[in-house]
Amino acid sequence: MRRFTINVCVAVVVITTAQPMKAEGLHAVRPLPGYACMMLNLTDAQMRDNSLVVPVYAGPSTASGRVGNASAIVIAKSPLHVVNGFAEILFPNGATVWVEAKMLRPYHSESNPNAHCTPSLMSNGKPGLG
Amino acid sequence: MNECRVELLPTAGMIRCTLIRVYGSRIMAVAAAAITGGLAFESVFGQVPQTLSGAPVQVQPYVPEPGVPLITITPGTPDPFPIGDATASGDSAGTGGDGNGGGETGSGTAGSSTALSTMLAQPWGAVALANLQVLEVNASAIAATCVLASGCQNIAAPSGSTVSGAFQMTNATYTSDIKAVLAENPSLSSQLTPGLAGKMDPATEAVAAAQDLKTAATSLQSSGISNPTVLDTRGYYNFGSRYGATLAQASDDQNMSSLLPTYSSSQLAANGITPTTTVGQWRQSIIAKIGNAANQPVLSG
Numbered sequence: 001m002r003r004f005t006i007n008v009c010v011a012v013v014v015i016t017t018a019q020p021m022k023a024e025g026l027h028a029v030r031p032l033p034g035y036a037c038m039m040l041n042l043t044d045a046q047m048r049d050n051s052l053v054v055p056v057y058a059g060p061s062t063a064s065g066r067v068g069n070a071s072a073i074v075i076a077k078s079p080l081h082v083v084n085g086f087a088e089i090l091f092p093n094g095a096t097v098w099v100e101a102k103m104l105r106p107y108h109s110e111s112n113p114n115a116h117c118t119p120s121l122m123s124n125g126k127p128g129l130g
Numbered sequence: 131m132n133e134c135r136v137e138l139l140p141t142a143g144m145i146r147c148t149l150i151r152v153y154g155s156r157i158m159a160v161a162a163a164a165i166t167g168g169l170a171f172e173s174v175f176g177q178v179p180q181t182l183s184g185a186p187v188q189v190q191p192y193v194p195e196p197g198v199p200l201i202t203i204t205p206g207t208p209d210p211f212p213i214g215d216a217t218a219s220g221d222s223a224g225t226g227g228d229g230n231g232g233g234e235t236g237s238g239t240a241g242s243s244t245a246l247s248t249m250l251a252q253p254w255g256a257v258a259l260a261n262l263q264v265l266e267v268n269a270s271a272i273a274a275t276c277v278l279a280s281g282c283q284n285i286a287a288p289s290g291s292t293v294s295g296a297f298q299m300t301n302a303t304y305t306s307d308i309k310a311v312l313a314e315n316p317s318l319s320s321q322l323t324p325g326l327a328g329k330m331d332p333a334t335e336a337v338a339a340a341q342d343l344k345t346a347a348t349s350l351q352s353s354g355i356s357n358p359t360v361l362d363t364r365g366y367y368n369f370g371s372r373y374g375a376t377l378a379q380a381s382d383d384q385n386m387s388s389l390l391p392t393y394s395s396s397q398l399a400a401n402g403i404t405p406t407t408t409v410g411q412w413r414q415s416i417i418a419k420i421g422n423a424a425n426q427p428v429l430s431g
Contacts, residue, residue, distance in 0.1 A: 026382055027383065028381045042392075043392070047392045048392075068353060070353070071353045071376045072390075093354040093356050111387045115387060117389075
């Protein structure tokens with residue numbers, strides 16, 4: 001029986017790395033001028049109570065529609081922009097939303113007097129805390 | 131460079147060569163067989179079609195490759211990546227993502243992970259995966275939970291505690307989560323172990339754990355975190371929903387004590403946070419435990 005033989009040369013490219021690739025983590029790209037960190041005016045126990053929420057709204061009134069809940073530290077317009085008892089803040093998704101101004105207080109860390117918080121544009125293109 | 135020799139047996143050429151070796155009436159017999167079609171060719175020349183029984187033979191790597199998750203495929207198990215896997219499906223349009231972003235918000239739906247491989251290596255892993263398919267929660271996220279909680283081992287509750295199972299849930303949390311799952315997916319009831327006994331059936335407890343993760347991810351979404359990752363939900367579980375959202379948008383070089391402003395030094399220490407611990411270090415401590423599942427999105431829907 002006659003057999004046809006084909007020789008196939010396969011170039012094998014081996015890519016090696018000295019260590020597993022690690023992408024860069026979330027980081028601040030630049031500060032966001034006109035904004036400052038503030039925190040919710042809650043006690044420590046209230047802050048960690050998942051059943052207690054501080055709603056944020058699309059506009060400076062409850063009638064504007066609730067769009068979510070505030071996190072512990074918020075990025076507030078600075079100087080504070082209050083309309084109808086609601087303060088303007090920047091949501092983590094980049095939207096401008098409003099929260100009751102009485103629910104905010106200046107940023108301060110109990111455990112770290114040197115703590116800092118800078119509203120920043122983050123490497124994922126969203127506002128964040130640098 | 132490696133050389134690979136491939137031998138081809140072209141059918142027509144083989145037939146011609148073979149016919150000249152047969153004589154008399156046998157020539158006609160062979161020729162008749164040859165013109166009846168491919169199957170006759172195969173019979174005459176010893177190439178018999180086979181029906182595949184079970185999964186194809188799998189490559190069994192004996193040297194693990196850095197960065198490549200170990201996947202064990204057991205014949206008869208459901209698709210381990212039912213909700214999209216860029217690698218498995220060949221889809222390069224942004225689904226999947228093995229999550230090495232270190233705090234970046236995950237994208238896509240789901241993907242393989244070393245955590246998922248760990249869960250699938252358990253006797254109950256494939257059943258758990260099948261149970262999870264209707265819940266729109268990334269299987270890798272569930273797997274990461276069991277890896278973190280127990281190394282995916284079904285552990286009984288210690289004396290004085292109700293925390294048990296591969297996902298280490300309390301009786302109260304488990305009962306609440308299962309109730310929520312069955313309210314939305316009544317058809318699942320036939321697949322789950324009823325009552326609290328289900329907590330010691332990892333394939334059932336996985337469903338409750340998935341509901342818990344879904345709740346955490348949904349809460350983070352309502353706080354403006356668009357596509358919560360497994361890492362983001364760890365912040366939610368460790369420090370509460372409000373701080374979970376805060377940590378999710380923080381820079382790697384931020385100090386943890388700056389982002390948990392109502393925590394006292396002793397409270398931070400109880401959570402393994404020193405005065406100098408950064409967000410990046412905290413994230414890396416989780417990534418070290420669950421690997422590339424850390425930055426995968428929790429929700430797959």
